Amino acid sequence: MNKRVLIIGAGIAGMEAAASLLALGNEVLLFERDEIPGGHLKDWERLFPTQRLGSEVLDFLKKGIGSNVQLIHGTTITSAEKHEGRFKVVSSGGDVWWGDAVLLATGYDLFDATKKEEYGYGIFKNVITSADLEKRLLHSKELLTAEGKKPGRIAFVHCVGSRDRKIGNVFCSKVCCVTAVKQAIEIRQLLPDCEAYCFYMDLRMYGMKFEELYNEAQEKWGVTFIRGRMSEVSENIDRSLLVKVEDTLIGRPMRMNVDMLVLMVGFVPTKTTAKLAANIGVELNENGFIKMLDEHTSSNITNVPGVFVTGTAAAPQTISTTVMDARSAAVVVNNWLNSGGKA
Amino acid sequence: MSHEKFGFSAVKPRFIEYDKNDRTLFYLLRRREPSISICFSCGSCSATCPANAQTPFSFSRIMLYIRRGEKVQIAREINKCMMCGKCRLACPKGVNTRNIILITRDFLQKRTP
Numbered sequence: 001m002n003k004r005v006l007i008i009g010a011g012i013a014g015m016e017a018a019a020s021l022l023a024l025g026n027e028v029l030l031f032e033r034d035e036i037p038g039g040h041l042k043d044w045e046r047l048f049p050t051q052r053l054g055s056e057v058l059d060f061l062k063k064g065i066g067s068n069v070q071l072i073h074g075t076t077i078t079s080a081e082k083h084e085g086r087f088k089v090v091s092s093g094g095d096v097w098w099g100d101a102v103l104l105a106t107g108y109d110l111f112d113a114t115k116k117e118e119y120g121y122g123i124f125k126n127v128i129t130s131a132d133l134e135k136r137l138l139h140s141k142e143l144l145t146a147e148g149k150k151p152g153r154i155a156f157v158h159c160v161g162s163r164d165r166k167i168g169n170v171f172c173s174k175v176c177c178v179t180a181v182k183q184a185i186e187i188r189q190l191l192p193d194c195e196a197y198c199f200y201m202d203l204r205m206y207g208m209k210f211e212e213l214y215n216e217a218q219e220k221w222g223v224t225f226i227r228g229r230m231s232e233v234s235e236n237i238d239r240s241l242l243v244k245v246e247d248t249l250i251g252r253p254m255r256m257n258v259d260m261l262v263l264m265v266g267f268v269p270t271k272t273t274a275k276l277a278a279n280i281g282v283e284l285n286e287n288g289f290i291k292m293l294d295e296h297t298s299s300n301i302t303n304v305p306g307v308f309v310t311g312t313a314a315a316p317q318t319i320s321t322t323v324m325d326a327r328s329a330a331v332v333v334n335n336w337l338n339s340g341g342k343a
Numbered sequence: 344m345s346h347e348k349f350g351f352s353a354v355k356p357r358f359i360e361y362d363k364n365d366r367t368l369f370y371l372l373r374r375r376e377p378s379i380s381i382c383f384s385c386g387s388c389s390a391t392c393p394a395n396a397q398t399p400f401s402f403s404r405i406m407l408y409i410r411r412g413e414k415v416q417i418a419r420e421i422n423k424c425m426m427c428g429k430c431r432l433a434c435p436k437g438v439n440t441r442n443i444i445l446i447t448r449d450f451l452q453k454r455t456p
Contacts, residue, residue: 215381218380218381219377219380219381222373222380224410225383227384247359247407247411249384249403249407250359250404250407250408250411250413252357252358252359253357253358253359254358254359254361254411255358255359255360255361255362256361256362257362
């Protein structure tokens with residue numbers, strides 16, 4: 001008889017893992033709280049480092065799950081438990097499903113930028129997040145300030161909610177550096193008269209083509225990178241923003257007015273994942289993500305036999321690594337099922 | 344001076360006033376020597392610089408002054424270079440440092456009566 005895998009979350013990781021588990025001959029139930037699958041990718045217009053459309057990747061993932069994966073959408077799984085070697089999951093509506101293994105693909109939340117009050121998100125209208133910008137680019141080819149004017153200068157603030165001990169997130173979110181470079185280029189393409197600035201602490205261009213994109217941003221698009229973490233932002237009477245920062249390479253403070261400020265918000269673990277994990281006995285790591293049994297050799301395995309993890313529920317990841325991680329999780333889950341439930 | 348009589352004076356703020364600074368030279372350099380854009384302030388140029396070894400002269404700092412439009416500092420520093428060209432050999436990004444210095448000197452000469 002076919003084994004049944006319960007995958008919680010139909011984002012990139014959940015969808016790709018579902019497709020792979022299906023190809024390996026398993027029955028797959030894919031739970032998604034939204035009405036349509038895709039997770040955060042649904043709100044993303046273009047992807048680094050190639051600027052290809054996010055919808056293309058989404059189409060690939062949709063094709064993968066096809067019609068053979070049972071997608072149970074509009075359903076939030078609130079509890080999961082182990083009963084005599086099988087797993088029972090229950091939705092908020094009280095519906096129950098049984099399976100032989102559980103794969104947590106519940107993803108991440110975006111950092112709540114209002115927590116960094118000094119940047120004025122939620123207070124000043126021309127302060128937006130990287131996700132807000134992406135949504136605006138997805139729905140319109142025009143980018144205007146809150147007053148309906150063409151912006152003459154836009155600045156990006158790196159590491160908002162990441163690498164910040166005071167806010168409780170010591171980890172690096174991995175994707176924001178190159179996202180800022182990508183978005184700064186898009187600003188210059190969309191608004192050739194608008195200057196773009198990136199305020200960074202370190203630029204982590206670790207991936208293939210990332211450094212090239214950073215060079216292109218400077219050489220071809222004239223994006224200016226200033227090393228220093230903004231200390232505070234205040235609003236001028238015309239709603240433009242005065243930013244204060246130390247130009248740490250020169251070693252002097254700097255003042256600059258910008259029309260719009262984009263905060264590069266990082267990943268944070270989701271509260272609902274923490275609840276579900278506690279419910280099923282899965283441990284979290286020191287950052288609040290799901291703890292891998294071994295970061296090097298057993299990254300998809302949790303402390304509970306039969307419960308696995310993939311994607312950004314375990315750590316911040318790019319789309320490319322999430323897709324790879326999902327395939328890896330599928331193999332690990334499949335092996336576990338075929339070995340009769342032995343790790 | 345009156346403030347000297349009282350034994351105190353007003354200290355000028357140290358801010359780089361980005362909006363007030365004049366970056367004409369930087370924009371000119373970006374057109375005439377585009378390699379200026381890809382400097383990432385690694386400091387190889389200054390590390391190898393014989394002038395920097397003996398005096399507080401830093402080419403990587405000058406690059407930043409040019410980008411920010413800090414004209415006083417540029418004018419103060421630019422003639423301390425001996426044009427040996429070691430910085431150009433050391434630069435991992437292939438920035439034509441000599442040409443940047445030559446254009447800058449030319450620009451300042453034409454601007455100063």
